[in-house]
Amino acid sequence: MKLVRYGAPGVEKPGMIDAGGTLRDLSQHVSDVAGATLSDAGIAALRALDPASLPQVAGNPRLGPCVAAIGKMLCIGLNYSDHAAEAGMKIPEHPILFMKANSAIVGPDDDVILPRGSTETDWEIELGVVIGTAAKYVTKETALDHVAGYCIVNDVSERQFQTRLSGQWTKGKSCDTFGPTGPWLVTRDEVPDPQSLTMRLDVNGTRRQTGSTATMIFTVAEIIAHLSQLFTLHPGDIISTGTPPGVGMGMKPPLFLKPGDVMELEIDRLGRQRQVVRQDA
Incomplete structure (x- = not known):
């Protein structure tokens, strides 16, 4: 569904x-x-x-984020070994956690707005996991029972803000519009194995990211189990589980987004996103 x-x-x-x-x-x-x-x-x-x-909806209305009243947007960093390599960072011993402000979350096809002073805004296609029932101290064997479903998240990132403004990664992850989410929440019965999904992201029609959730360092179940030891996961919380290789930061020379660029994202079973990049006033 x-x-x-x-x-x-x-x-x-x-x-x-x-x-x-x-x-x-x-x-x-x-x-x-x-x-x-x-x-x-x-x-x-x-x-x-x-x-x-059910009433049929006429026309082609805008789609908003596929979940309302999101309590927490939890993001996992460096969760693909080949992405860690392109970032020049060691494979983590435990899932790296950072937060994305809820004010960054927008619809799947809404514009992505470059904030003032941005020079290094980057793309990141990620599998989003939507919590359906509260999870506290769960095991990896039961973790997926707490999932309502899955969606696409574009973890848009301003790399200069993220790495050179002092502080945590959240600075570069939480700018307005930096969390396109959707187009829809696909219930977990339609995604029997979240570790077998192919992911693709294009910028201006050129393929930049190709990956599979099969190459995650920490599986969805392991991430949920780990986080649930630290705090309660509540219905409506979303976990963005990391990105495969191909981000602009890892290219030689690096390539970052500019006004007028178009990002198109797709994950098997979960639909597509499309965002136009524009500059904030």
Whole structure:
């Protein structure tokens, strides 16, 4: 099942993509794609609906972030060995964790805005994991039972802010619009193995990233188990699980985004994103 949120920023409505690709309205059944809706019982209730009975949404509305009321956007750094190599960094012993401000999260096709002073903004396609039921002190054997589903995240990163402004990586990760998320949340029953997904990212029609979640250093289950030892993961929290090689920072010479560039991202089963880059005023 594919769950979406559609409409203008801040007033999105919940929806479902049916088997034929038609957007159906869910607002008579749930208030949003958040909270209890993400639980096993909530998803089962939506799955029991006949999609043909749901109102069809006319036109081609904007899609917002596929999850509302996100509590935490948790990001894992250097989780692909070949990406760690291109960054010139050692493979970590434990998952590297940083946070992305919720104010960075936007829809999958919204513009990415370069902040003032940006000279090194980069792309990063990542598998997003949406928590459906609270997870505290869970094991890797049971970790995936706490997942509502999966989505695409573009962990846009300003490398100068990230590495040379002193402090944590969050500075370069949390600029406004630096977290396109969606287009939809694909429930976990449709992704039986999150470690077998192919990922692709193009910039201006040129392939820059090709990877597979099979090459993660820490699996989705291991990440959830690790984080749950530190704090509770709540419904609606999103974990962005790291990026494969091919980022602009790793190219020789480095290549970074400029106004007018177009990023296109795709992960098997999870859909596509497309963002146009523009400069902040």
